Amino acid sequence: MIAAEEARPPRARVVVEAERCKGCDLCVVVCPQRNLHLATGFNRGGYHPAVFRYHGDRGDCTACGLCYWVCPDFAITEVARLVP
Amino acid sequence: MSAVLRYETKLGELPTLTGTPTHYCAGCEHGTLTRLLASAVDARGARERAVLVSSVGCSVLAHEYLNLDAVQAPHGRAPAVMAGIKRVRPDLLVFGVQGDGDAVSIGLLELMNAANRGEPISIFLVNNAIYGMTGGQMAPTTPPGMVTTTTPAGRDVASTGRPIDATKLLLGLEGPSYIRRVFLPVAPTSSPDTFNARGALEGEAAIRHAFETQERGGFSFVEFVSTCWVNWKVSILESKRYAARVLAPLFPPGLYRDRFGVEGR
Ligand SMILES: Cc1ncc(C[n+]2csc(CCOP(=O)(O)OP(=O)(O)O)c2C)c(N)n1
Ligand code: SF4
Ligand code: SF4
Ligand code: SF4
Numbered sequence: 374m375i376a377a378e379e380a381r382p383p384r385a386r387v388v389v390e391a392e393r394c395k396g397c398d399l400c401v402v403v404c405p406q407r408n409l410h411l412a413t414g415f416n417r418g419g420y421h422p423a424v425f426r427y428h429g430d431r432g433d434c435t436a437c438g439l440c441y442w443v444c445p446d447f448a449i450t451e452v453a454r455l456v457p
Numbered sequence: 458m459s460a461v462l463r464y465e466t467k468l469g470e471l472p473t474l475t476g477t478p479t480h481y482c483a484g485c486e487h488g489t490l491t492r493l494l495a496s497a498v499d500a501r502g503a504r505e506r507a508v509l510v511s512s513v514g515c516s517v518l519a520h521e522y523l524n525l526d527a528v529q530a531p532h533g534r535a536p537a538v539m540a541g542i543k544r545v546r547p548d549l550l551v552f553g554v555q556g557d558g559d560a561v562s563i564g565l566l567e568l569m570n571a572a573n574r575g576e577p578i579s580i581f582l583v584n585n586a587i588y589g590m591t592g593g594q595m596a597p598t599t600p601p602g603m604v605t606t607t608t609p610a611g612r613d614v615a616s617t618g619r620p621i622d623a624t625k626l627l628l629g630l631e632g633p634s635y636i637r638r639v640f641l642p643v644a645p646t647s648s649p650d651t652f653n654a655r656g657a658l659e660g661e662a663a664i665r666h667a668f669e670t671q672e673r674g675g676f677s678f679v680e681f682v683s684t685c686w687v688n689w690k691v692s693i694l695e696s697k698r699y700a701a702r703v704l705a706p707l708f709p710p711g712l713y714r715d716r717f718g719v720e721g722r
């Protein structure tokens with residue numbers, strides 16, 4: 374079932390510019406579907422940058438944009454929707 | 458056979474953001490506010506005629522991040538600088554970002570008088586209840602009991618007075634046309650690891666309304682209840698919880714005045 378889900382094209386896309394990110398966790402805790410998490414590795418600034426997955430812990434990304442609005446470092450540079 | 462997938466950008470680059478990495482600490486509302494300001498300026502198509510006045514405090518370098526003409530004012534003097542620019546060039550959209558130390562301590566007189574004169578400018582106050590930039594001294598806005606470097610036993614209201622509410626002070630004047638207070642940090646919800654982003658969305662709308670008020674000739678003021686986890690000496694998320702628990706009741710968010718009815722439009 375998961376495989377079939379993942380075979381479908383993602384309906385939304387969020388771009389995180391990892392080098393801008395300060396790993397503050399705000400995008401992680403506001404995402405209703407838990408599509409973002411902090412990487413275990415580091416960026417050049419020494420932070421664990423946020424990573425986006427279309428299939429989140431609680432559902433698929435809806436391009437709601439909440440992560441974009443709360444990010445204090447403008448590291449979420451794009452929220453896009455699939456053109457049907 | 459698979460068709461080429463096309464994505465349309467819903468939210469993306471803003472012409473008014475320079476993209477320069479900020480000096481702000483991780484998770485700080487000074488950063489969040491920067492994006493909101495850029496978005497509201499761009500929504501008005503006002504980038505070419507918007508002027509930022511930055512103040513002394515952590516917002517001192519705000520002009521590095523906003524692709525606008527800017528003046529950096531001496532400590533507490535941003536309202537006078539804004540008023541001067543606006544009087545000479547009424548066609549410009551003039552706004553400033555001030556901290557609570559800047560606006561409510563050393564610069565309170567400037568703020569009150571600019572507001573009382575109803576200068577058509579927009580002032581955005583980042584109230585993080587402390588002097589952030591200088592390492593965490595008590596501000597007039599510091600809540601009772603809060604430990605700061607100058608109140609190591611917690612703020613004692615018997616000797617330092619009650620916290621000053623800038624929004625309510627301005628409400629006592631006839632001059633201002635638009636006064637709103639926004640709780641800007643992500644706010645805890647009933648689920649322990651989930652926060653809401655209402656403050657950022659409300660904040661962007663409030664900035665638009667402040668600009669609209671200015672362009673109709675009125676003074677506008679938005680206070681953003683914020684955090685400073687570094688100087689409060691707690692984790693980032695704990696600072697958001699503290700703000701919701703202690704600052705929100707002390708500085709209740711809401712619309713306090715809207716003379717032109719810009720929010721109803
Ligand atoms: C005339 C003058 N007095 C004192 C200072 C030192 N000083 C720099 S920032 C600041 C307070 C900043 O606090 P706030 O306005 O709350 O800004 P925050 O950093 O918390 O955003 C002070 C007292 C100064 N730069 N100039
Ligand atoms: S756009 Fe919304 S659903 Fe998608 S990652 Fe951001 S917060 Fe989560
Ligand atoms: S909100 Fe921004 S800076 Fe913070 S973890 Fe997410 S992408 Fe990184
Ligand atoms: S010192 Fe406080 S107010 Fe200043 S950038 Fe850091 S967290 Fe923000």
Ligand SMILES: [Mg+2]
Nearest residue numbers: 556557587589
């Ligand atoms: Mg402050």
